[in-house]
Amino acid sequence: MKYFAILFLMLVFPTANSQESKASGKIVPFKLVEQPPVFEGCEDEDRDCTLQKITNFFVMEFNRKVLPDNLEETDLAIKIILDEAGALTWQRIATDSPEVEAEAIRSLKVLPTLTPAMHNGTEVGVIIDFAVKLGYGDLADSQVDTPPFPDECKSSEVKKECLSKFIQSFVNKNVEIPKVKKGGHFAELSFVIDAEGKVAEIKVTGETEKLNRALLTVIKKLPQIHPATKNGQKVPYPLRLPIYIEKR
Incomplete structure (x- = not known):
């Protein structure tokens, strides 16, 4: 019975700590964070401006030489995490092409540091989802x-x-x-x-x-x-x- 009690405590407390960590809001979805990160040139709390600037930066930085020759456009679904300092710390790109993925990662890694997001009065990380359509001509028609x-x-x-x-x-x-x-x-x-x-x-x-x-x-x-x-x-x-x- 004693060993069972110890095992019970070992199983319960990590779960509670994990839930507390998630509730602390260190990484908050971009759409839910109280004060979003700010890209240079955007006003505070202008969520749409920051998202548009991030998208524009990526679209302009991406080298289209890695795109397949037989496709006019390539769709990418992208997730990134900005930390409590507003710097990129993680990214994921949905694509079947290793070359496109590598170039997308390179393009994201030169993203400038943003003014950090705030939630409950504390600087927090945010996870951001966005999609782009890449081609060789006009970049933003979609x-x-x-x-x-x-x-x-x-x-x-x-x-x-x-x-x-x-x-x-x-x-x-x-x-x-x-x-x-x-x-x-x-x-x-x-x-x-x-x-x-x-x-x-x-x-x-x-x-x-x-x-x-x-x-x-x-x-x-x-x-x-x-x-x-x-x-x-x-x-x-x-x-x-x-x-x-x-x-x-």
């Missing part, structure tokens, strides 16, 4: 009702294609590169068209630093663009485009 567009594309029925052509034309007309090699230059632009229709978070990957600087300068001069919309609200829109600089 997340918006209407993509962004310039005035020139207002009447177009294919606004994303019109936007891409507009940017390509604008860059070629305005970029200042004294010597363009035979056959032209290739580069890749990634940026966000924010909820005000302005260009932000610009990244340029070109053949030379000189080309990168020239493209960065011209992209900053893009005219005002009508922002993307979802459910009647203006929302940020990440974009990644291959650019060809024609021989002059």
